Amino acid sequence: MMSIILRILLPFGILVASVSGIDLSRLYGHSGVQKRSDACHPYEPFKCPMDAHCISIQYLCDGAPDCSDGYDEDPRLCTAAKRPPVEETASFLQSLIASHGPNYLEKLFGSKARDALAPLGGIEKVAIALSESQTIEDFGAALHLMRSDLEHLRSVFLAVENGDLGMLKSLGIKDSELGDVKFFLEKLVNTGFLD
Numbered sequence: 440m441m442s443i444i445l446r447i448l449l450p451f452g453i454l455v456a457s458v459s460g461i462d463l464s465r466l467y468g469h470s471g472v473q474k475r476s477d478a479c480h481p482y483e484p485f486k487c488p489m490d491a492h493c494i495s496i497q498y499l500c501d502g503a504p505d506c507s508d509g510y511d512e513d514p515r516l517c518t519a520a521k522r523p524p525v526e527e528t529a530s531f532l533q534s535l536i537a538s539h540g541p542n543y544l545e546k547l548f549g550s551k552a553r554d555a556l557a558p559l560g561g562i563e564k565v566a567i568a569l570s571e572s573q574t575i576e577d578f579g580a581a582l583h584l585m586r587s588d589l590e591h592l593r594s595v596f597l598a599v600e601n602g603d604l605g606m607l608k609s610l611g612i613k614d615s616e617l618g619d620v621k622f623f624l625e626k627l628v629n630t631g632f633l634d
């Protein structure tokens with residue numbers, strides 16, 4: 440299943456070259472007839488996936504549905520738009536694992552975050568869930584986290600929100616990573632993860 444990030448970007452034709460296994464024909468028209476109307480006007484570049492209706496970027500996540508199915512107000516889309524890019528989150532998680540071993544992220548995400556996050560579906564799946572999940576409860580549901588792990592994660596976020604770095608230190612987050620981990624968690628807190 441295509442991530443919502445790709446579905447956001449596909450109407451713009453971005454990232455298409457790096458995406459395999461997706462039917463691109465609808466992007467370029469395949470009826471043999473040149474249909475100029477397939478392309479959205481530059482002033483209204485976002486194409487609603489359902490009805491091919493074109494809207495301007497300002498109407499994305501503005502609180503009122505403009506696509507017939509309300510896709511432009513999809514909570515996951517609008518959450519992802521406020522979060523760091525999935526690639527950035529994935530590479531951060533990857534760098535922590537590369538530096539400290541495949542079970543390092545257990546300190547944050549609990550016992551299912553071992554083996555380079557394999558039991559959670561892998562690094563990319565976790566990064567997408569961090570991007571699209573409006574709240575920590577949504578995140579827990581998306582990755583089927585156990586309640587105890589979710590409450591542990593919440594306590595980590597609450598500590599960061601309160602400026603308590605001692606919690607991260609006591610978990611064994613290295614001094615050299617403390618700033619980066621704090622910055623990473625703060626970005627989530629600042630976009631409603633604990634609301």
Ligand SMILES: [Ca+2]
Pocket residue numbers: 498499500501502503504505506511512
């Ligand atoms: Ca809208």
